[in-house]
Structure formats: C-alpha cells, structure tokens
Amino acid sequence: MVTLATSRSQANAVPQSTVAALEPSPVLSVENLEVTYYTDLGRARALDQVSFTLRAGQKLGMVGESGSGKSTLALAMMRMIKPPGRIEGGRVVIGGTDLIGLDEQGMRHARLNKIAYIPQGAMNSLNPVMRIGSQMVDAVKAHLPDEPRSAVQERCYHALRSVDLDPGVFRMYAHELSGGMKQRVCIAIGILLRPSVIIADEPTSALDVVTQRQVMETIDRVQDEINAAVILIGHDMGLMAQFVDAVAVMYAGRLVEISSVREMFTDPKHPYAQALISSLPNLDNKGVFKGIPGLAPSLLRLPSGCAFHPRCPNAMETCTAVSPDLLTLANNRRVACHLYDAETVS
Amino acid sequence: MSSLLELRNVSKVYTKGLINAQPTVALRQMSLTLNEDEPTILTVAGESGSGKTTLAMLLLGFIDPTVGEILYKGKNIKSLTGEDRLAYRREVQAVFQDPFAVFNPFYKVDHLLTVPIRQFKLSKSKAETQDRIHEALTAVGLRPEDVLGRFPHQLSGGQRQRINVARALLLRPRLLIADEPVSMVDASLRANILETLRKLQRDYGVSIIYITHDLTTAFHIARSIVVLYRGGVMEAGDVDRVIKTPQHPYTQLLVDSIPWPNLDQQWGEHPIIAREAGGSDPGACPFMSRCPKAMDICKVRPPLYQLDRHQAAACYLHDKQAEVGDERLSDLLPV
Numbered sequence: 001m002v003t004l005a006t007s008r009s010q011a012n013a014v015p016q017s018t019v020a021a022l023e024p025s026p027v028l029s030v031e032n033l034e035v036t037y038y039t040d041l042g043r044a045r046a047l048d049q050v051s052f053t054l055r056a057g058q059k060l061g062m063v064g065e066s067g068s069g070k071s072t073l074a075l076a077m078m079r080m081i082k083p084p085g086r087i088e089g090g091r092v093v094i095g096g097t098d099l100i101g102l103d104e105q106g107m108r109h110a111r112l113n114k115i116a117y118i119p120q121g122a123m124n125s126l127n128p129v130m131r132i133g134s135q136m137v138d139a140v141k142a143h144l145p146d147e148p149r150s151a152v153q154e155r156c157y158h159a160l161r162s163v164d165l166d167p168g169v170f171r172m173y174a175h176e177l178s179g180g181m182k183q184r185v186c187i188a189i190g191i192l193l194r195p196s197v198i199i200a201d202e203p204t205s206a207l208d209v210v211t212q213r214q215v216m217e218t219i220d221r222v223q224d225e226i227n228a229a230v231i232l233i234g235h236d237m238g239l240m241a242q243f244v245d246a247v248a249v250m251y252a253g254r255l256v257e258i259s260s261v262r263e264m265f266t267d268p269k270h271p272y273a274q275a276l277i278s279s280l281p282n283l284d285n286k287g288v289f290k291g292i293p294g295l296a297p298s299l300l301r302l303p304s305g306c307a308f309h310p311r312c313p314n315a316m317e318t319c320t321a322v323s324p325d326l327l328t329l330a331n332n333r334r335v336a337c338h339l340y341d342a343e344t345v346s
Numbered sequence: 347m348s349s350l351l352e353l354r355n356v357s358k359v360y361t362k363g364l365i366n367a368q369p370t371v372a373l374r375q376m377s378l379t380l381n382e383d384e385p386t387i388l389t390v391a392g393e394s395g396s397g398k399t400t401l402a403m404l405l406l407g408f409i410d411p412t413v414g415e416i417l418y419k420g421k422n423i424k425s426l427t428g429e430d431r432l433a434y435r436r437e438v439q440a441v442f443q444d445p446f447a448v449f450n451p452f453y454k455v456d457h458l459l460t461v462p463i464r465q466f467k468l469s470k471s472k473a474e475t476q477d478r479i480h481e482a483l484t485a486v487g488l489r490p491e492d493v494l495g496r497f498p499h500q501l502s503g504g505q506r507q508r509i510n511v512a513r514a515l516l517l518r519p520r521l522l523i524a525d526e527p528v529s530m531v532d533a534s535l536r537a538n539i540l541e542t543l544r545k546l547q548r549d550y551g552v553s554i555i556y557i558t559h560d561l562t563t564a565f566h567i568a569r570s571i572v573v574l575y576r577g578g579v580m581e582a583g584d585v586d587r588v589i590k591t592p593q594h595p596y597t598q599l600l601v602d603s604i605p606w607p608n609l610d611q612q613w614g615e616h617p618i619i620a621r622e623a624g625g626s627d628p629g630a631c632p633f634m635s636r637c638p639k640a641m642d643i644c645k646v647r648p649p650l651y652q653l654d655r656h657q658a659a660a661c662y663l664h665d666k667q668a669e670v671g672d673e674r675l676s677d678l679l680p681v
C-alpha cells in the first residue's frame with residue numbers, strides 16, 4: 001500500500017528573502033542558454049537567453065505552450081540537441097562544472113551522473129527486445145566500467161525498489177509492463193547514478209490519474225532519497241500545484257516568469273501566466289473554455305518587442321518595440337514584462 | 347432514430363496474454379448505441395489497461411470482437427463492401443493516443459494530411475486541398491507554415507498531437523473517436539481544442555467518443571460517461587452526476603486522484619492500493635483486490651444497479667436498487 005507523501009520543501013512557507021540569506025549555493029545554474037534550429041525555412045530561435053538556478057531538493061515546474069521550448073531546454077541541458085539544432089551559447093553549471101564546456105567524453109560521463117533526463121514519451125523508448133535488467137546494466141557500465149557485476153546488479157535492484165517495482169522486473173521485457181511500470185523503469189534508470197539534477201519531461205501525461213499519482217509520489221520519494229533538484233516539465237497545472245515548489249513559465253523560447261507555486265497560482269504577474277491560470281478548469285464552470293485567443297507565434301518570425309504582444313490584453317506601445325528583460329521583483333519573483341518595469345528591485 | 351454505430355454484446359479476449367498465459371478480457375459484454383440524429387459526446391474513462399484503446403480499435407474495425415457484433419448503420423462492419431465500406435472508413439475517424447507512435451518518420455507532415463484527402467476524394471483541386479489543410483491546422487492552433495514541410499521528429503509533442511486532431515477534422519467524420527487527444531498541450535490550448543471538438547458536435551452533428559483518464563476535461567466537454575475497469579463497466583451515466591457524486595469505489599478513487607490546480611485542495615485523501623500484476627479471480631468483482639469496502643459477496647461479479655435514471659454502478663453497496671442489464675447501457679447515457 002502506498003500513501004501519498006505531501007511533504008514539500010518548507011521554503012514555501014518561509015518568506016523568500018530570509019531563505020535567500022540562509023541559502024546554500026545553487027546545485028544548478030543555467031545562464032543565458034541559447035539554441036537555434038536551422039530549418040529550410042529559416043532560423044528558429046528555440047531558446048533565447050534562458051537563465052535560472054535551482055537548489056538541491058528543490059522542485060521546479062516548467063510550463064508553457066506547446067512548442068515554447070521546454071523539451072529543447074531539457075535537451076540543451078543534456079547537450080543532446082541534434083542538427084539542425086545548435087547550442088549557440090550559455091552555460092549549464094552543475095556542482096561547479098560547466099556542462100557546455102565539456103568535451104564529448106566528459107559530457108557522456110556527466111549524463112546520468114550529474115544530470116538525468118526522463119524524456120517525453122520515455123516509456124515508449126525502452127528497447128523492446130532487451131530485458132529491462134540488461135538496459136539498466138548497460139547504462140551503469142557505460143559510466144562505471146570497473147564496478148563489479150554484483151555491485152552493478154545491486155545498484156539496479158536498489159533503483160527498482162526505490163521506484164516501487166518488484167526486482168522481478170529486472171528480467172522482464174518492456175511489453176510485459178503497464179504504462180505506469182514502464183515510466184517507473186525510466187525513472188529507475190534515471191537515478192541509477194544518483195544525479196544531482198533530474199529532468200522529467202511530461203512523465204505522466206500518458207498515464208491515468210491513479211498511476212500518475214503513484215509515479216509522482218515515486219519521483220518525490222526518490223528525490224528525497226538522493227536530494228536531487230527536479231525539473232518537472234508539463235502542461236498539467238493541477239500536477240504542478242500538487243508537486244512543485246516554484247513554477248517557471250516559458251513563451252516562445254524565453255522564460256517570462258518564475259514564481260513560487262503559491263504566488264503563481266494566486267497572483268500571477270505576466271499576462272500570459274495570468275491567462276494560463278485563468279484557463280484552468282474546475283467543477284463549477286462547466287463548459288466554459290477560456291483558452292488564450294490567437295496562435296502561438298512562429299519562431300521563424302517572432303513578433304517585434306515582446307513576443308506576446310499580439311495576444312496580450314495589456315500591450316502598450318513599448319511592447320511592440322522593446323523586448324522585456326527577465327527582471328527581479330519583490331519576493332525574488334522574476335518577470336519579463338514592461339508592466340512591471342517600475343517595480344523592479346535591485 | 348437510426349443508429350450510426352452499435353456494439354452488440356461485444357467482448358474482446360486476448361488469449362496469448364502478455365504477462366502470463368491467462369487470457370485477458372480486455373472488454374467485457376459491452377453494448378452501446380450511437381444514434382445518427384443525436385450527436386453526443388461520450389467519455390470513456392478508466393486507468394491504463396482498462397480497455398479504452400481496445401474499445402476504440404473495435405469501433406474502428408482494426409480488431410475483431412471475440413464475441414458479439416459491431417454494426418454500422420445496421421450492417422455488420424465485417425460484411426461491409428464497396429461504397430458502404432468507404433463511407434464507414436471515412437465517417438468513423440480516430441485521433442490516436444500516442445503522437446510518438448503513429449507517424450512514419452520518413453514522411454513529412456504534408457503527406458500525412460494530403461493522403462486522406464486523396465484517398466477519400468475530398469477535394470477537386472490542389473488549391474482546395476491546400477485550403478482544407480490550412481483550415482484544419484488553424485482550427486487546432488497550428489500555423490501551417492510552422493509545420494508543413496517538416497518531419498515528425500522536428501515537431502514538439504503537442505504539435506504532433508494536434509496534427510493528429512487536424513487530420514481527423516479534415517475528413518468531416520460523423521463519429522470521431524479521440525483517444526487522449528489533448529494530453530500533451532497546455533491548459534489554454536486544451537481548452538481551445540476541446541472547444542473545437544464541441545463545436546464539431548454542436549454545429550456539424552458529429553458524435554465524439556472522448557477516451558481519457560482526465561476527468562476534469564471529461565466533465566467539461568462530455569454529456570455522459572462510462573467508467574471502465576479491467577474491461578468491465580464500473581459506473582455509467584450523466585457526466586455531472588458521476589463525477590460530482592461518484593457511487594462506485596473505483597470512480598471515487600479516480601475522482602479523488604484528480605490533481606486539482608488548487609493549492610488548498612490536497613491530492614488524494616484516500617491511499618492508493620497499488621494494482622497487483624497478475625490477474626485476479628475472473629469471477630469476482632474486478633475491483634475487489636483494491637477495494638477498501640470489499641465484502642464476501644464481492645467474490646461474485648456484481649451487476650449494474652440503477653441509482654438514478656442516468657446513473658448506475660456495478661457494486662454491491664447499491665444492491666438495494668434495481669439491476670440494469672448490460673444491454674441497456676445506452677439507456678443510462680443522456681445525449
């Protein structure tokens with residue numbers, strides 16, 4: 001029997017400013033990350049000057065429209081962007097090491113070891129003709145070629161137990177597992193080397209609510225066990241409300257707001273974040289669909305100034321000309337919108 | 347009232363079981379009628395493995411029922427030929443669950459959209475084809491210039507999912523079977539796509555079977571709901587009643603597990619009892635091994651008990667009520 005752990009980091013309850021004073025240095029720091037896809041039709045700037053930091057044990061939710069660059073961000077942090085995409089600049093610093101500066105071999109070592117990625121649709125990418133165990137052993141061997149066989153096996157069993165799977169799964173094939181079990185296998189593989197950062201890209205969007213709850217609870221527990229920072233990419237604001245400490249909102253390749261989960265849900269600042277929050281369903285307003293009108297912008301031809309301006313109900317003249325920077329407001333909130341230019345602290 | 351598609355006492359049993367050698371009853375004695383002149387939105391909900399996709403595949407004629415028959419305008423879909431067969435193929439369309447599985451990686455998006463138009467001779471000219479494609483893409487919030495000319499791996503998850511919906515819209519079907527069509531798009535876009543689906547139903551008389559585990563969107567878009575568990579109907583009826591006052595312990599667990607976007611509404615009061623891997627006693631209530639209220643009589647599978655004109659639950663907690671035969675499922679579902 002599994003009960004839901006609701007322990008979230010206490011940081012939420014404490015005013016941000018006091019936390020900042022006591023804060024240990026971040027485990028992850030992403031600085032001005034930029035990615036471009038070079039397509040036949042032109043250059044698409046999929047990530048534009050993305051910067052944020054995370055502390056150990058922190059959970060960050062990453063939300064934003066489909067195509068806004070969330071998976072690209074994850075892939076860039078893993079250095080897994082493939083041509084026609086290219087990382088144009090920026091740093092991803094984990095425990096003092098800049099991943100972007102590593103050579104291929106150094107990066108191979110960092111994957112799983114420092115940073116693990118559970119990709120969108122991961123459960124469908126398990127090798128169908130290989131036993132789960134062999135796939136896990138291979139992953140460990142690639143990083144720790146000298147670890148004795150018995151230790152490797154023990155490591156795999158431990159990871160399986162951590163995600164509530166029977167060690168018997170070690171001998172099974174992917175098709176013998178349910179969606180939730182496959183997803184937990186992917187998490188188990190992700191934590192084999194106890195990374196300090198785990199990125200989970202829509203880990204439960206293909207799962208039912210009950211299984212979803214179990215998987216999220218698994219991530220929660222595993223995170224506690226290895227004290228990792230977690231980035232949860234997803235669209236389900238309900239899941240975010242239940243799971244993360246802070247929410248980052250992306251729009252057209254840029255971070256437009258980062259706030260604590262409570263501030264994001266009760267008092268979102270950026271007009272896009274506001275629209276996102278007000279489009280959330282509940283059981284009272286049946287049949288009311290409040291989507292944001294208009295289409296997401298094409299990355300090939302971004303609107304001038306603030307990319308949201310053609311859809312923004314608050315757009316002003318400067319918005320069409322000047323792209324707003326991600327600035328810090330009171331409570332350490334960060335917002336990229338001209339409406340708050342005057343409220344900027346520091 | 348003429349029926350568009352009808353399931354008559356359909357069961358699907360997979361004999362070469364995946365996990366063990368036991369046969370899996372993926373769908374059990376399902377009867378369901380969708381009428382041509384009463385377009386409706388019906389949600390089929392349940393956790394993974396409950397038989398939702400199996401139901402979709404049966405309706406589409408991709409797999410054959412083990413028992414029972416499926417009728418399209420009164421004719422068994424297996425015996426359809428010529429014009430009838432073509433009409434069925436066009437009028438019953440699907441949006442599939444997994445946007446990562448359905449695309450052939452070697453064809454561009456354009457191919458995926460022009461093939462059905464050509465196959466069903468839906469347009470007279472190149473220009474008309476283009477117009478239709480643009481219209482369908484815009485309806486799902488995609489810019490044609492962003493996705494046309496691209497390969498599937500060059501699109502994000504949500505973009506692929508929406509191409510699927512656009513493809514189904516192109517064909518102007520009478521019945522759309524949508525298996526988790528919006529699981530990978532954000533709340534705002536989800537609202538827009540669901541609104542598109544609802545307009546389709548309201549303005550063009552298209553019936554929609556919305557297969558999902560997302561009870562929140564089900565509540566907003568659907569009129570009626572069928573909750574499946576291990577291939578059997580646990581609860582069925584008016585979507586408002588079933589979601590607001592669920593009467594089956596399984597539906598109660600599902601509703602309780604909805605992650606509400608509300609910080610003060612904690613997730614899951616009830617602990618989850620994990621599903622055991624093997625099959626349980628096939629003669630018993632399928633939910634018995636996880637049910638907090640299980641009793642001795644539950645060792646025999648309960649029938650549906652009628653709780654209201656538009657609500658019934660297959661659970662002995664309600665055995666004071668009248669039984670409803672499986673074949674009367676459609677009577678419980680308002681349109």
Ligand SMILES: Nc1ncnc2c1ncn2[C@@H]1O[C@H](COP(=O)(O)OP(=O)(O)OP(=O)(O)O)[C@@H](O)[C@H]1O
Pocket residue numbers: 037038039044046064065066067068069070071072073083084085120299499500501502503504505530531
């Ligand atoms: N290999 C590629 N080549 C060209 N463009 C790409 C490629 N991969 C992604 N893109 C484009 O980059 C943008 C960002 O894609 P990304 O996958 O990061 O979106 P996302 O935010 O994860 O969306 P979703 O929520 O739908 O998964 C999209 O416009 C997408 O079409």
Ligand SMILES: Nc1ncnc2c1ncn2[C@@H]1O[C@H](COP(=O)(O)OP(=O)(O)O)[C@@H](O)[C@H]1O
Pocket residue numbers: 360361362363364370371372392393394395396397398399400401
């Ligand atoms: N091709 C198959 N062979 C054997 N068993 C299958 C097959 N497809 C589905 N099943 C089994 O049938 C049951 C219902 O599956 P499915 O309809 O896919 O459920 P859902 O869509 O609700 O997740 C599950 O137990 C599943 O393992």
Ligand code: SF4
Pocket residue numbers: 270271272306307308309310312313314315316319324336337338339
């Ligand atoms: S900068 Fe202007 S257009 Fe952009 S979100 Fe703010 S108010 Fe709207």
Ligand code: SF4
Pocket residue numbers: 594595596631632633634635637638639640641644648660661662663
């Ligand atoms: S019939 Fe019995 S086991 Fe089944 S749901 Fe009802 S109380 Fe639980």
Ligand SMILES: [Mg+2]
Pocket residue numbers: 070071072120201502503504
């Ligand atoms: Mg993505």
Ligand SMILES: [Mg+2]
Pocket residue numbers: 394395398399443
């Ligand atoms: Mg399914």
